[in-house]
Amino acid sequence: MNDVSTSTPVDPETTPEALIERFGRDIINDFDLDDPKFNENFNETLNFMVRKCPVVHSQVGRGYYLINTQDEVRAAAQDWKTFSAAQGYMPNRPEGIPFLMPEECDPPMHTRWRHKLNPHLSPKTVALMEDAIRADVNELIDRFIDKGECEFISEFGTLLPGWAFFKNVLGVPLEDLPALVNGVEEGTFAPDLEERSRHFKGVFEYLNKHLTWRATQPSRGDLIDTILAGVTYDDGTEAPWDHKVSVLVDLTFGGIATTTFVMGSALHHLATNRDQLKMLIEDPSLIENAVEEYARFFPPVVALGRTATRDVEVAGTPIKEGEFVMLTYACASRDPRHMEEPEKVDVRRQGIPHSTFGVGPHRCIGSNLARLELTATLEEWLKRMPDFRIKEGTEPTYVTGYLRSMRSLYLEW
Amino acid sequence: MKVHIDEVNCTGHGRCAKYAPNVFRLNDEDGYNADRGLTIEVPAGEEKNAMLGVKSCPERAITVVEE
Ligand code: HEM
Ligand code: SF4
Numbered sequence: 001m002n003d004v005s006t007s008t009p010v011d012p013e014t015t016p017e018a019l020i021e022r023f024g025r026d027i028i029n030d031f032d033l034d035d036p037k038f039n040e041n042f043n044e045t046l047n048f049m050v051r052k053c054p055v056v057h058s059q060v061g062r063g064y065y066l067i068n069t070q071d072e073v074r075a076a077a078q079d080w081k082t083f084s085a086a087q088g089y090m091p092n093r094p095e096g097i098p099f100l101m102p103e104e105c106d107p108p109m110h111t112r113w114r115h116k117l118n119p120h121l122s123p124k125t126v127a128l129m130e131d132a133i134r135a136d137v138n139e140l141i142d143r144f145i146d147k148g149e150c151e152f153i154s155e156f157g158t159l160l161p162g163w164a165f166f167k168n169v170l171g172v173p174l175e176d177l178p179a180l181v182n183g184v185e186e187g188t189f190a191p192d193l194e195e196r197s198r199h200f201k202g203v204f205e206y207l208n209k210h211l212t213w214r215a216t217q218p219s220r221g222d223l224i225d226t227i228l229a230g231v232t233y234d235d236g237t238e239a240p241w242d243h244k245v246s247v248l249v250d251l252t253f254g255g256i257a258t259t260t261f262v263m264g265s266a267l268h269h270l271a272t273n274r275d276q277l278k279m280l281i282e283d284p285s286l287i288e289n290a291v292e293e294y295a296r297f298f299p300p301v302v303a304l305g306r307t308a309t310r311d312v313e314v315a316g317t318p319i320k321e322g323e324f325v326m327l328t329y330a331c332a333s334r335d336p337r338h339m340e341e342p343e344k345v346d347v348r349r350q351g352i353p354h355s356t357f358g359v360g361p362h363r364c365i366g367s368n369l370a371r372l373e374l375t376a377t378l379e380e381w382l383k384r385m386p387d388f389r390i391k392e393g394t395e396p397t398y399v400t401g402y403l404r405s406m407r408s409l410y411l412e413w
Numbered sequence: 414m415k416v417h418i419d420e421v422n423c424t425g426h427g428r429c430a431k432y433a434p435n436v437f438r439l440n441d442e443d444g445y446n447a448d449r450g451l452t453i454e455v456p457a458g459e460e461k462n463a464m465l466g467v468k469s470c471p472e473r474a475i476t477v478v479e480e
Contacts, residue, residue, distance in 0.1 A: 074473065078422060115443070122444035123427055197451050288431075292469075351432065351468035363424040368444065 014052055022110070024046075031058040031066055033091065033302065033326075034191070039095035039400035047343050050331040054315035055222045059210070061092035064324040065317070070355065072315050076306065077360035080106050080112035082308035083325060085362060091305055091324055091402065094197035098204065101243050103304075105319070107361055112231040113239075117365060120223040126368040129168045133373060136163045137165060137380045146383060149391060149412040152267060156377075157260040157406065165255035165371050169223055170248075172210055177256075180206060184257045189399050207248045223228060224248070231289035251366070257403060258300040259370045263377055264396065265298035269345055270382075271390045271411065281386050284379060288396050290347035293372040296354035297345045298332040303402050326402065329355045388413040414460050415479040416467065420450030422474040429466035429475060436463045437475075452478055 001085060012018060016026040023045060024037040032038065049056060054069045067073050076083045090097075090106045097304070099105065102113040119125060140159055144150040160300055162177045180203060187199035211228065219225045227247050230239040270277040280286055303326035310321050333344035333354035357364035380389070391410035399405050416436075418429075425445035429437035436459050438447040455463045467475045 074471070078472070116438055118425065118443040118445075122425075122442065123439060124441050124444065351465040353471060355471050357426065357471070359424075361424055363426060363471075368427065 009166055011052065013048075021234060021343050028056050029059070031056045032060050033058070034060070034401050037396055039404075042398070042400060042404065043343070046328075046331050046334060049328070049343075050335050052407075055317040055319075057317075058091070062324065064091045064326055065314075065319055066326045066328045066331075067314055068328045069315065070332040070338050070353070073329065073332040073355060074359050076314065076325065077327055077355075077358065077362070080110075080306075080361055082309055082312055083327075084309050085110075085306055087307035087324075089304040089306075089402075091326060092193065094193040094200075096197050097200050098246055100253070101239075101246045102365075103250050103362060108234050110361055110409055112233060114361070114365070115229055116226050116229075117223070117247070119252075120226060121365050121369055123368045126163065126372055129164070130372060130376065132168055133160075133164050134376045134380060136160060136167070138384075140378065141384055149410065152264055152409040152411050153260065157264050157409070158256070160263070160377060161259040161370075161373055162256045164241060164369065165252070169255065169369075170210075170252070171220070171222065171224065174326070176206065180252065184253055185405070187253075188257060188403050189401055189405070199367035203252065204245060204249055207252060208245045211245055211248055223251075254364065254366050255369075257405070258366075259373050261300040261405050262291075262294050262298050262370070262374055264409045266294040266374065266378060267381065267388070267411065268390065268396050268406075268409055269294065269298075273345070276345070277382075277386075279347060280378070281382050284382065286347055287378050287382075288371075288375055289349070289352075291371055291378065292352045292354070293345060293347055293349050294374070295356040295371075296333045296349075296352050299333055299356045301356065301358070301402070301406055302330045302355050302400065302404050303328040304362075305402070327359075329358060330404075332359075385413045414455040414463065414477065415452055416450050416455060416463060417452040417476050417478045418446045418450065419472075419474040419476070422472045423449045423470075424472055424474075426471050428469040428471065432469055433459060433462035434463040435459050437466055446474070 019026045049068045054072055056066045058064050067076055085108050086106050102110045133333050140156050144155055158181050166172050183199045183203040185195050190196045214224050215228055227244050230244055232238055280290055305326045306322055308319050308321055308323050308325055312319050333356050336342050338353050357367040388411050391412045394410040396409040398409040399407055423446045427439055427444055430439045436455050440447040
């Protein structure tokens with residue numbers, strides 16, 4: 001460690017000139033999550049930031065900070081009084097998007113909702129969905145196995161999480177899935193903020209209608225009924241209708257916008273690392289652990305935001321009250337201070353201290369479901385198409401902002 | 414060996430029970446550690462698994478209070 005109290009020798013790798021040369025911009029003083037260069041150099045940028053820059057700043061729009069190291073991310077995520085989610089998780093949030101519960105509120109309001117919702121996605125409840133999800137995995141594979149090839153993202157990757165969530169949790173018609181998936185994707189990645197807002201609103205309208213309809217139906221005792229029953233806040237008021245719709249929107253976003261990237265990345269990694277593939281085929285009991293390692297290294301949630309409620313200092317960087325702060329979960333999961341060779345993907349890595357599912361009270365409520373989808377996918381895929389490869393002459397394509405997603409992955413067998 | 418599970422910081426990642434099912438139990442209802450807020454004894458022979466659970470808890474919610 002350098003002694004910061006005296007004049008610190010300048011690190012030639014972190015001068016603005018060196019950064020512009022390497023990353024196309026000064027990522028310490030002017031980071032941009034939406035920069036196409038970040039999408040292109042995703043791994044290199046994360047690996048560099050977690051080693052060299054505990055906190056970086058962005059001047060895009062209203063500006064935001066990124067916290068990159070594991071200890072600092074954990075401390076901030078757990079300290080919800082200082083880093084509040086109540087102003088939302090999106091940097092430069094487009095006008096007119098209602099806040100999503102429970103993600104964009106703080107305890108005790110948050111606690112009321114989580115307490116009611118948790119049982120619907122607990123390990124025990126999710127385990128009951130295993131057979132149905134495994135059957136869905138096989139039904140999707142049946143559609144293309146005889147072709148000898150597929151475009152994984154459109155033919156499997158975006159469908160399975162949607163099916164798993166729609167059929168087992170939400171109970172909405174599968175025909176509506178493509179429009180919702182598109183609304184969620186465009187609402188997250190559309191280059192124009194106005195457009196993001198428009199797509200978001202479409203998703204809200206659809207789910208509002210669905211919830212309104214369910215309110216007229218007999219209770220099924222499912223997650224939707226729990227949302228309809230609502231919660232009582234600490235001031236004695238009942239959660240209003242808008243909050244209920246937003247809970248459904250939040251769950252839908254989480255349920256269909258994330259798992260695809262881990263799935264696609266895992267298969268891409270296995271296809272290009274035959275030794276790891278061989279290990280999993282020879283010993284499928286390793287798959288659960290492999291899922292943990294893939295979640296660590298292929299994080300669909302790059303960073304989510306909070307707002308500082310007071311002046312605070314993080315790793316020596318002063319942050320003022322009211323400023324927007326992103327927790328870079330993707331960086332924290334590859335912090336060399338907490339694991340060996342974090343840049344290496346190893347399905348046998350033990351005790352994986354990652355933050356892909358978030359840290360603190362907002363820990364991903366769907367994490368148990370996501371793990372099940374991933375495990376079932378890898379198990380069935382490797383049983384049925386153990387010799388799959390990347391299609392000659394193709395490479396996967398990606399899109400990145402505060403989330404990361406895979407757009408295409410051509411496989412053959 | 415004794416470990417303490419922090420009442421507030423445990424947020425139900427469930428990693429502890431995955432690596433050390435004979436040490437850590439999850440609450441059936443919400444999936445959080447069933448012994449939140451308590452100090453528990455690690456059964457003899459389970460120390461290594463317990464340490465894996467401690468290490469993989471993303472919240473650092475489990476601390477060893479007695480070797
Ligand atoms: C690999 C797949 C997934 C990843 C990596 C992921 C990641 C995350 C992360 C990092 C957070 C923390 C948010 C924060 O700190 O502000 C989160 C929260 C959340 N996730 Fe997921 N998620 C995944 C799958 C799912 C699924 C399948 C669902 C729905 C069934 C879901 C629903 C949610 C919800 C509702 C929240 C908000 C929880 C709260 O604020 O209390 N996620 N997710
Ligand atoms: S791993 Fe940590 S946060 Fe998760 S259930 Fe166990 S103690 Fe709680």
